[in-house]
Amino acid sequence: MPYEVSPSPVAPRTGSRLWTVGAGAGVSVAALLAAAALQPENAVWLLPTAALVGFTTWALNRTPSTAAGPEPARETPDHDQDAGLLENVFEALAEPVFVVSGGEADDIAGRRIILANGPARDLLRIQRGGALLVPVLRDPAVLEAVDEALFGGLSRTTDYAGVGAQTRHWRACTCPLPPGPAGPLALVVLRDETEVRRMELMRVDFLANASHELKTPLASLSGFIETLKGHARDDAKARDKFLDIMATQADRMSRLVSDLLSLSRIELNEHIPPAGRVDLARATADVVDAVSVLSADRAVAVRFEDRELSAPVHGDRDEILQVVQNLVDNAIKYSPTGGTVEIVIRPDIALDEAAAPWSGGNRGDGATRLPLVTPDREQGQRYAAVTVRDHGPGLAREHLPRLTERFYRVEGQKSGERQGTGLGLAIVKHIVNRHRGGLTVESAPGHGAAFTAYFPLAPRRDAVTAL
Numbered sequence: 001m002p003y004e005v006s007p008s009p010v011a012p013r014t015g016s017r018l019w020t021v022g023a024g025a026g027v028s029v030a031a032l033l034a035a036a037a038l039q040p041e042n043a044v045w046l047l048p049t050a051a052l053v054g055f056t057t058w059a060l061n062r063t064p065s066t067a068a069g070p071e072p073a074r075e076t077p078d079h080d081q082d083a084g085l086l087e088n089v090f091e092a093l094a095e096p097v098f099v100v101s102g103g104e105a106d107d108i109a110g111r112r113i114i115l116a117n118g119p120a121r122d123l124l125r126i127q128r129g130g131a132l133l134v135p136v137l138r139d140p141a142v143l144e145a146v147d148e149a150l151f152g153g154l155s156r157t158t159d160y161a162g163v164g165a166q167t168r169h170w171r172a173c174t175c176p177l178p179p180g181p182a183g184p185l186a187l188v189v190l191r192d193e194t195e196v197r198r199m200e201l202m203r204v205d206f207l208a209n210a211s212h213e214l215k216t217p218l219a220s221l222s223g224f225i226e227t228l229k230g231h232a233r234d235d236a237k238a239r240d241k242f243l244d245i246m247a248t249q250a251d252r253m254s255r256l257v258s259d260l261l262s263l264s265r266i267e268l269n270e271h272i273p274p275a276g277r278v279d280l281a282r283a284t285a286d287v288v289d290a291v292s293v294l295s296a297d298r299a300v301a302v303r304f305e306d307r308e309l310s311a312p313v314h315g316d317r318d319e320i321l322q323v324v325q326n327l328v329d330n331a332i333k334y335s336p337t338g339g340t341v342e343i344v345i346r347p348d349i350a351l352d353e354a355a356a357p358w359s360g361g362n363r364g365d366g367a368t369r370l371p372l373v374t375p376d377r378e379q380g381q382r383y384a385a386v387t388v389r390d391h392g393p394g395l396a397r398e399h400l401p402r403l404t405e406r407f408y409r410v411e412g413q414k415s416g417e418r419q420g421t422g423l424g425l426a427i428v429k430h431i432v433n434r435h436r437g438g439l440t441v442e443s444a445p446g447h448g449a450a451f452t453a454y455f456p457l458a459p460r461r462d463a464v465t466a467l
Contacts, residue, residue, distance in 0.1 A: 090117050093119070094119060095189055095191055096116075096117065096120035096122075096123045097116070097187070097188070097189050098113050098120040098187075098188050099113070099177065099187055099188075100112065100114070100146055100186045100187075100188060101113075101180070101184075102150035102151065102183050102186070104183075105147075105151050108134060108143070108147075109134060111133035111134060111143075111147075112133060113126060113131050113133055113136070114185075115130070124136040124137065133146065139160040139172075141158045141160055142158050142172045142174075142188075145158045145172060149175055149186035150186045152176075153176045155173075155174065155175040155176070156174050156175075157171060157172070157173050157174075159171050159193065168192065168194045169193045169196075169197040170190050170191065170192060171190070171193050172188060172189070172190055174188050174189075195268070198267060198268045198270075201267075214253055214256065214257075217250070217252050217253045221250065224242045224245060225246075255421050256423075259423040259424070259427065260423065263406075263426060263427050266434065270433060270434045273314070273434065273436055274319070274434065275314070276314070276315060277312055277313075277314065277458050278312070278316070278317045278320050279310060280311040280345060280384045280386055280455060281306055281308075281309040281347075283320050283321050283324060284304060284306075284324050284345060285304065285307045286321065287321060287325050287328055288343065290325070291328055291329065294329070294332060295341070298332055298333075298337070299337045299338055300337070300338075300339050300341060301339070301340045301341070302328065302332070302343065304343040306343075309345050310347065311345050311346075311347040312384075313383075313384050313455035313456060313457055313458055314435070314455070314457075315435050315455055315456075319434070320431075320455065322431060323427075323431050323453050324386060324388070324453075327388040327453065328341065328343070330424055331388050331390035331392075331449075334390055334392035334393065336391070336392060339390070339392070341390050342389045343388050343389075344387045344389075345385070345386055346385045347457075348382055348384065348457065349383045349385050350382065351379075351381050351383070354375050354454040355374050355375055356371070356440075366444050367443055367447060368397045368442065368443065369441070369442040370440065370442075371438060371439070371440045372403065372404050372425075372429060372440060373429055373432045373433050373438050375436060375438040375456070376436045381456055382456075383438070383455060383456060383457055384457050385452050385453065385454045387450055387451070388451050388452075389449070389451075390448045390449055391447075392448050392449065393446065393448075394443045394446050394447045394449055395410060395443040395444075395445070400441055400443065403425050404426050404439075406422065406423060406426045407423070409422055428451075428453065432453055437453060437454045437455045437456060438452075439451070439452070440452045440454075
């Protein structure tokens with residue numbers, strides 16, 4: 001008579017791996033819950049991590065049993081329902097979460113992502129079936145933290161910055177999981193810290209720039225106030241002259257603070273592309289109308305003949321108006337009396353032209369063309385462009401790369417009526433960058449300068465309706 005083992009009423013079924021790893025998973029979950037209780041500021045990722053430990057333990061270690069015979073029919077629906085619920089929870093997490101299999105300790109190329117939720121697959125651009133870790137996540141500090149979780153059993157938090165035109169800051173939380181059939185496992189949770197970092201940087205930059213740039217006009221105001229309180233108190237002519245200078249300095253401080261605040265707001269949202277729709281030609285026409293008084297005061301003609309064109313682009317109307325306004329203001333500022341500023345709209349440009357590399361001195365009149373912002377190389381994307389050209393003194397080649405730096409001024413153009421805040425082109429650069437567009441300058445000494453801003457073309461409304 002064959003020997004039969006009577007199943008224990010408390011032991012799990014032989015086909016389940018949960019019995020062997022359940023204790024390890026329970027310890028991990030208990031540790032994570034305790035850490036969440038002791039560190040409430042980290043509970044937002046510790047609690048989901050505890051849930052994911054339980055899910056991944058079950059998902060990666062269960063194997064259907066054939067030796068133990070058929071499972072009771074009453075338990076199968078509950079298991080399937082729990083599995084489906086855990087998978088839905090895993091996919092619904094807003095933060096990228098994935099599980100890494102370790103392989104051999106000395107084979108870093110063997111680290112593999114074996115399970116990832118939707119946000120992780122979108123961020124790392126991997127398929128549902130998984131991928132090698134090193135090609136998609138190359139930061140050495142994060143890779144080291146993953147190894148510590150896999151082979152050292154250590155949990156760790158690591159900050160790193162992603163690469164690209166719009167830098168994003170991430171916090172990677174790594175923790176060990178109970179080992180599975182493929183070897184040691186680690187859980188990685190990524191949290192986007194970009195907005196927090198940008199707010200910190202905005203505050204620091206604002207204070208640094210404001211304290212530096214406001215020092216000169218404040219010193220000037222203090223000096224004139226002391227003079228007016230002293231020997232110039234009864235000199236009406238000197239008093240009027242000093243008051244005019246003080247008013248100019250106060251106006252400069254007001255414009256400087258306004259530009260600094262504007263630049264800080266733009267940088268804060270630079271990683272988020274705008275979702276609106278703007279007609280570039282109409283926006284340019286509004287700017288031309290707005291600067292008509294300024295151009296008349298400077299005796300500079302602004303010529304814009306493309307008012308009837310249609311050039312719909314993806315963008316934020318206020319920010320696109322600011323780009324055109326700053327470029328036109330600069331052109332008027334550096335144009336000679338009786339000069340002309342020319343504005344041209346081109347409604348349909350290929351990516352190759354918008355992203356063309358620099359050309360040094362081999363264009364007309366020996367001009368140099370330099371891209372200051374290069375658009376994203378999205379295949380098939382078309383662009384609309386606005387070009388603002390002046391006929392002023394022009395710029396030497398060595399000055400072109402630094403034009404969009406904050407407070408940078410070309411030597412010899414720092415004073416007099418041409419003085420500004422030094423932030424106009426920096427604001428243009430960050431707005432264009434946020435719109436995933438491009439910015440180029442073409443100039444030569446004695447032949448003026450031409451600035452061109454490119455914006456991604458939006459489909460025309462009649463084309464959208466036809467679809």
